[in-house]
Amino acid sequence: MSSIKERQEEVVEEFSMFEDWMDKYEYLISLGKELPLIEESKKVEENIIKGCQSRVWLDAQLQDGKIYFTADSDAIITKGIIALMIRVLSESSPKDIAETDLHFVDEIGLKEHLSPTRSNGLVSMIKKMKTYGIAFQAKA
Amino acid sequence: MSQAVRQKFNVEEIRKDFPILSRKVNGKPLVYFDNGATSQKPDVVADAISLYYKHENSNIHRGVHTLSQEATTAYEQVREKMQQYLSAEHKEEIIFTKGTTDGINLIASSFGKHHLKEGDEVIISAMEHHSNIVPWQMICEEKGATLKVIPINDQGEIDLEAYKGLLSSRTKMVSIVHISNTLGTINPVKEMTALAQEKGAVVLIDGAQSVPHKPINVQEIGAEFYVFSMHKLFGPTGVGVLYGKKEWLDALPPYQGGGDMIKTVTFERTTYNELPHKFEAGTPNIAGGIATGAALDYLNQLDWEGIQLHEQSLLDYGTEKLKQIEGLRIIGEAAQKASVISFVVDGIHAYDLGVIMDKMGVAVRTGHHCTQPLMNRFGILGTARASFAFYNTKEEIDQFMEALHRAIKMLK
Numbered sequence: 001m002s003s004i005k006e007r008q009e010e011v012v013e014e015f016s017m018f019e020d021w022m023d024k025y026e027y028l029i030s031l032g033k034e035l036p037l038i039e040e041s042k043k044v045e046e047n048i049i050k051g052c053q054s055r056v057w058l059d060a061q062l063q064d065g066k067i068y069f070t071a072d073s074d075a076i077i078t079k080g081i082i083a084l085m086i087r088v089l090s091e092s093s094p095k096d097i098a099e100t101d102l103h104f105v106d107e108i109g110l111k112e113h114l115s116p117t118r119s120n121g122l123v124s125m126i127k128k129m130k131t132y133g134i135a136f137q138a139k140a
Numbered sequence: 141m142s143q144a145v146r147q148k149f150n151v152e153e154i155r156k157d158f159p160i161l162s163r164k165v166n167g168k169p170l171v172y173f174d175n176g177a178t179s180q181k182p183d184v185v186a187d188a189i190s191l192y193y194k195h196e197n198s199n200i201h202r203g204v205h206t207l208s209q210e211a212t213t214a215y216e217q218v219r220e221k222m223q224q225y226l227s228a229e230h231k232e233e234i235i236f237t238k239g240t241t242d243g244i245n246l247i248a249s250s251f252g253k254h255h256l257k258e259g260d261e262v263i264i265s266a267m268e269h270h271s272n273i274v275p276w277q278m279i280c281e282e283k284g285a286t287l288k289v290i291p292i293n294d295q296g297e298i299d300l301e302a303y304k305g306l307l308s309s310r311t312k313m314v315s316i317v318h319i320s321n322t323l324g325t326i327n328p329v330k331e332m333t334a335l336a337q338e339k340g341a342v343v344l345i346d347g348a349q350s351v352p353h354k355p356i357n358v359q360e361i362g363a364e365f366y367v368f369s370m371h372k373l374f375g376p377t378g379v380g381v382l383y384g385k386k387e388w389l390d391a392l393p394p395y396q397g398g399g400d401m402i403k404t405v406t407f408e409r410t411t412y413n414e415l416p417h418k419f420e421a422g423t424p425n426i427a428g429g430i431a432t433g434a435a436l437d438y439l440n441q442l443d444w445e446g447i448q449l450h451e452q453s454l455l456d457y458g459t460e461k462l463k464q465i466e467g468l469r470i471i472g473e474a475a476q477k478a479s480v481i482s483f484v485v486d487g488i489h490a491y492d493l494g495v496i497m498d499k500m501g502v503a504v505r506t507g508h509h510c511t512q513p514l515m516n517r518f519g520i521l522g523t524a525r526a527s528f529a530f531y532n533t534k535e536e537i538d539q540f541m542e543a544l545h546r547a548i549k550m551l552k
């Protein structure tokens with residue numbers, strides 16, 4: 001299994017192929033459509049992250065010392081970005097998740113989606129993913 | 141100082157006054173359809189702010205020196221201009237605030253303090269902006285009064301019969317929006333004001349979205365209070381207007397305490413300054429006030445009849461184009477409607493539409509537009525909204541439609 005660092009580099013490389021924003025967003029949208037949905041039973045109030053614009057659900061399970069994330073959003077572009085986050089962070093140790101520096105979003109030119117005015121729940125989602133990392137370190 | 145009315149409304153000429161309209165966004169010509177959130181500013185407004193800070197800056201109402209006197213005179217002249225613009229009876233009926241939200245909070249607090257008690261009722265409508273809901277909730281809770289909500293129909297129009305049914309001797313305040321920021325509905329505020337006043341209630345109109353579409357005559361509407369923000373009226377941010385009938389403003393207690401609003405202060409007792417200063421504690425946004433004057437001069441020379449025809453044609457054109465899209469539903473189809481179109485597209489989140497359209501240079505607002513109860517009424521979470529100002533064009537609507545088609549194709 002590759003490290004978070006390697007997975008970030010992989011995503012950055014993948015995105016470097018896109019020549020214009022359309023290709024990039026079409027890819028994001030397809031990722032969003034493919035994202036395995038969070039189980040309905042996990043789409044509960046305590047798993048919801050409310051942005052002003054879109055909503056995000058996030059669930060985390062600890063298994064054999066690794067965190068497995070599942071997530072969903074009602075907006076497809078948000079969901080595409082979530083898919084990337086999960087690909088990069090899921091199945092890693094709580095410590096790695098807690099300590100990671102997520103630079104890939106910036107590097108693939110999607111930083112605007114993490115700006116506070118977007119209020120799409122993504123920033124809070126990243127925070128929550130890291131919080132799970134910290135919380136599960138105690139258990140792992 | 142108002143200039144002569146321009147010959148005739150000409151959108152290409154008008155656009156030259158707004159330099160931002162010729163910029164590009166993401167490599168495409170900007171199509172700015174988020175005028176409901178804030179309007180763009182003509183050159184003269186930006187220039188007035190710069191000139192003020194470079195040549196005139198000084199505090200007002202408190203200096204004997206020349207600069208202070210000049211600034212005070214200039215600031216007070218803007219109050220007079222505003223009085224004329226709104227056809228108010230007295231100049232001290234114009235209170236400068238920070239904006240619509242500030243004006244509503246001022247009245248909710250000052251009116252509520254003295255005039256609301258347990259069992260009293262305040263009436264608002266189902267299409268209010270949060271800023272005309274929350275301040276009333278807060279004061280009602282404090283005073284044990286009840287907030288009543290006028291329902292609307294599926295077109296997004298106020299149910300006047302239901303409104304009449306809600307009015308009673310317990311009604312102390314009716315606070316309603318003139319034009320809905322989300323639906324574009326123009327409410328019959330004159331009629332609604334008269335109905336409330338028959339019952340002895342006082343009326344506040346939230347004019348945030350009405351002032352950009354035509355000059356308002358506050359005496360003709362007849363409400364005790366009328367509030368709006370200059371930033372939506374082609375003026376600066378941070379300046380709002382609270383118009384209030386003199387006898388009401390005189391009777392209300394001050395909202396905030398501080399400098400400028402007092403006559404004498406001892407540690408035992410303070411006497412308050414007279415209107416309008418009683419409600420203007422502290423150093424105001426002087427540069428914004430001066431720029432407000434420049435905005436009014438600009439507005440005064442516009443051909444408003446021509447503007448109304450133009451905006452109606454934008455609304456008709458945009459509505460017709462949007463209706464051709466399969467699976468698109470317009471939210472807000474009132475018979476009396478301003479140039480605002482909210483819509484949802486089946487199976488597509490408004491946020492996604494907004495993101496893709498932005499990539500194509502088109503600025504629309506997405507989300508609940510600070511009207512969550514209204515969204516609940518329509519059973520939706522949010523809409524995409526195109527709101528037009530007089531400087532927008534049919535060609536821009538074409539670019540907007542192209543972006544929308546592209547977005548739908550990508551997102552479906």
Ligand SMILES: Cc1ncc(COP(=O)(O)O)c(C=O)c1O
Nearest residue numbers: 239240241269271321346348369
């Ligand atoms: C109808 C309505 N009321 C009130 C407001 C609040 O205005 P401001 O934020 O300028 O105080 C707005 C602005 O979005 C509005 O559209």
